[in-house]
Amino acid sequence: MKEAFMKKIPFLLVISWYALTAQIDTSFINSLYRYYLTQSACYASLKELCYDIGHRLSGSSQAARAVKWSYYMLKNYGADSVFLQPVKVPHWIRGKKEQCRVWLNGEKTQRNLKVLALGGSAGTEGIMSLPVIRVNSFDELEKKGREEIEGKIVFYDVAFDDALISQGEAYGKAVKYRSRGASMAAKYGAKAVLIRSMTSARDDEPHTGMLNYDTAVCKTKIPAFALSYRGADSLSSWIRNNKVKKIELFSECKTLPDTLSYNVIGEIKGSQYPEKIILVGGHLDSWDVGHGAHDDGAGIVQSMEVIRAFKKLNYKPKHTIRVVCFMNEENGLRGGYAYADETQKKSWKHIAAIETDAGGFTPRGFGIDTTSGLFSKIFVYRDMLEKYLIQYLHNEGGGADIGPLEKLGVPCIGFIPDNQRYFDIHHTMADTFDKVHKRELELGGAAISALIYIIDRIVE
Numbered sequence: 001m002k003e004a005f006m007k008k009i010p011f012l013l014v015i016s017w018y019a020l021t022a023q024i025d026t027s028f029i030n031s032l033y034r035y036y037l038t039q040s041a042c043y044a045s046l047k048e049l050c051y052d053i054g055h056r057l058s059g060s061s062q063a064a065r066a067v068k069w070s071y072y073m074l075k076n077y078g079a080d081s082v083f084l085q086p087v088k089v090p091h092w093i094r095g096k097k098e099q100c101r102v103w104l105n106g107e108k109t110q111r112n113l114k115v116l117a118l119g120g121s122a123g124t125e126g127i128m129s130l131p132v133i134r135v136n137s138f139d140e141l142e143k144k145g146r147e148e149i150e151g152k153i154v155f156y157d158v159a160f161d162d163a164l165i166s167q168g169e170a171y172g173k174a175v176k177y178r179s180r181g182a183s184m185a186a187k188y189g190a191k192a193v194l195i196r197s198m199t200s201a202r203d204d205e206p207h208t209g210m211l212n213y214d215t216a217v218c219k220t221k222i223p224a225f226a227l228s229y230r231g232a233d234s235l236s237s238w239i240r241n242n243k244v245k246k247i248e249l250f251s252e253c254k255t256l257p258d259t260l261s262y263n264v265i266g267e268i269k270g271s272q273y274p275e276k277i278i279l280v281g282g283h284l285d286s287w288d289v290g291h292g293a294h295d296d297g298a299g300i301v302q303s304m305e306v307i308r309a310f311k312k313l314n315y316k317p318k319h320t321i322r323v324v325c326f327m328n329e330e331n332g333l334r335g336g337y338a339y340a341d342e343t344q345k346k347s348w349k350h351i352a353a354i355e356t357d358a359g360g361f362t363p364r365g366f367g368i369d370t371t372s373g374l375f376s377k378i379f380v381y382r383d384m385l386e387k388y389l390i391q392y393l394h395n396e397g398g399g400a401d402i403g404p405l406e407k408l409g410v411p412c413i414g415f416i417p418d419n420q421r422y423f424d425i426h427h428t429m430a431d432t433f434d435k436v437h438k439r440e441l442e443l444g445g446a447a448i449s450a451l452i453y454i455i456d457r458i459v460e
């Protein structure tokens with residue numbers, strides 16, 4: 001009887017069952033979810049960050065206020081210690097509202113298109129008035145060469161690949177035109193670039209985001225702007241029908257000297273292994289439009305809430321739980337590098353680093369890298385996590401801010417919420433508090449806390 005019974009149960013299942021009962025208190029995970037859905041401060045904190053501080057680009061006075069705010073929040077949440085880690089950050093300012101006016105053949109008035117200068121872009125130094133040329137790839141740009149490009153505005157008419165299931169993948173495929181497009185076009189003598197915004201949303205919202213001048217490609221730094229999806233559609237059709245006479249562009253943005261800012265770090269000391277750290281973090285800075293609510297206010301309040309939740313539920317972690325509010329993810333990643341530098345200098349030992357920076361949407365799962373066998377250790381709990389909407393555990397993960405830690409061999413994990421609507425509002429005026437759904441935000445926070453609890457229990 002016993003033998004027959006054993007034959008029906010795969011060996012691995014028996015092992016995982018023992019692992020579950022031996023180390024994981026499922027009722028604690030239940031109470032974590034109950035706490036997040038009924039008592040957590042995630043949503044109220046996000047409201048405060050969005051409305052009392054607002055967007056907070058590195059180097060701005062709002063970013064400085066966000067540093068103070070998160071410091072006091074972590075103290076209030078009961079962190080055993082809170083400290084600031086100095087970071088020198090770039091200080092780019094947008095200046096007056098940008099303009100893009102398109103003059104069409106045979107028309108007496110111009111068509112105004114909504115634009116946002118890309119982060120880090122140079123200004124136009126007055127109004128720039130030039131013909132435009134449309135390209136749909138770097139290959140096409142190269143083929144046209146200096147002969148056709150010189151003295152013009154280059155319009156990269158490259159949209160998200162709608163056939164891809166993951167919007168993150170579509171972003172990854174198209175974003176090179178935002179980051180490298182200006183230097184690539186300047187190499188052939190272009191004077192400015194326009195890009196189609198990094199989104200699949202058919203609306204009139206331009207999306208900013210970082211551009212990186214590559215001085216190895218071209219020393220000249222030309223201005224760069226994003227058009228909304230609909231604006232790009234209009235321009236595309238006007239150009240293809242030979243209707244455009246010229247385009248006028250205006251922007252005043254510029255880069256000021258670097259400014260001193262901080263990563264904000266709070267922690268609960270581990271009861272058994274205080275020297276071993278489980279890190280969770282998001283980024284405190286945002287672009288200078290909207291509220292930076294999903295990107296990454298949501299990640300900040302989810303990370304901070306881990307401390308509040310564990311304190312309220314009287315959970316004493318074996319390892320140190322460290323919350324890091326990184327500064328300057330958007331336009332420099334200096335916070336991530338500063339943290340990794342100090343990790344090396346002080347020989348901090350991390351058993352895992354989790355990043356939440358993909359929006360406050362319904363949780364889907366985690367990308368977990370395989371360093372130290374972390375993925376297979378967590379994968380055992382897949383069935384148990386499924387009822388909490390964690391249906392996706394992928395053996396590859398990380399994030400921008402924890403990227404430098406990954407290079408030091410720290411096992412890294414990226415929180416994965418549903419991303420179908422993230423790029424509708426990403427880096428736009430529309431990334432505001434009202435776009436964040438209370439329960440979705442809380443479920444994401446609970447998933448992160450539950451994962452931290454599991455890691456704390458199963459890793460020595």
Ligand SMILES: [Zn+2]
Nearest residue numbers: 283295296357
């Ligand atoms: Zn972000």
